[in-house]
Amino acid sequence: MVAALVRSTFLVNAVYAESAREYGLTSQQGQLLCVLMAQSYGMGELGAVLGLAKSSLTGLVDRTERNGLVQRKPDPQDSRAVRIALTRKGSKVAEEFYVETCRRIENLTTGLSDADRETLAGLLGGVVEANKVPVVFLEPGGGAGLEHER
């Protein structure tokens, strides 16, 4: 049970990283793009969603911005704050990366029947729900979760 979970985790990690690499992204940058597909965020919110310290985020956004994928926009309501949004190039890359990554992950389950896939999704969904995982992929809105994250 534990072994299956841990090993499937490594599998998905590897697939995700591999897919990102092919789009010239790191896993973290890929994650950032996916989160931003839904909406723009301030640095603070983004830190909560991604489970990162704000100083970590500054660097990640810097590097991703340098690659022309995201941009910092001044927040009209609060001149201290900044909104991070995808650039046009970023939207394009995010979309392609997202679709391709989904395809590959879906592909991991080709050994299963449709019914099994259904069951697996349900069970995993239950585990995820029960443990308040932060929304790092798919689905906007939702919160930080993982109270013990750095």
Next chain:
Amino acid sequence: MVAALVRSTFLVNAVYAESAREYGLTSQQGQLLCVLMAQSYGMGELGAVLGLAKSSLTGLVDRTERNGLVQRKPDPQDSRAVRIALTRKGSKVAEEFYVETCRRIENLTTGLSDADRETLAGLLGGVVEANKVPVVFLEPGGGAGLEHER
């Protein structure tokens, strides 16, 4: 489906990292210790098992050795080669970390019935099998897998 897999992956990652942190380890060092619990390895084999370039491994082993958890032993058959093995302290830490981490991961599934847990393990096991995931946790013997790793 994809979302459930990705999110459970983040969950397990977080739990693993958190557990490692409490034992003064990084995830990678934790992984290294778990792999070495079963047997000693040469650097080359270790690279294959963990999916790392050999230059990456040198650093990981260096740091872990510095912490007194593993040691490099000369290979009696081949004086170029080196066998990486746990020290006594390393064995102790590995064992405790392993048990605790299993406990926590098991804990993630407390929302499920025994039957569901059984089903989940079976399905995930199937996915893992079908995709030749390398043995990074539990179970010795077995191979490298993930041909497309960096």
Next chain:
DNA sequence: GGCGGTAGTTCGTCTCGCGAATTGTAAGGC
């Protein structure tokens, strides 16, 4: 006994993640 392949290390470079200190701005309190 010399030569090609193999095991590991070193080096330089980059990403990532953190905490502590810092800067600039928003908001309350009085």
Next chain:
DNA sequence: GCCTTACAATTCGCGAGACGAACTACCGCC
């Protein structure tokens, strides 16, 4: 109105992690 407190984000210094390319030392083999 001004001043303090609180908050948003960045900067800095550090260490881990990952890579490829170049290098060293050694095994085997012809």
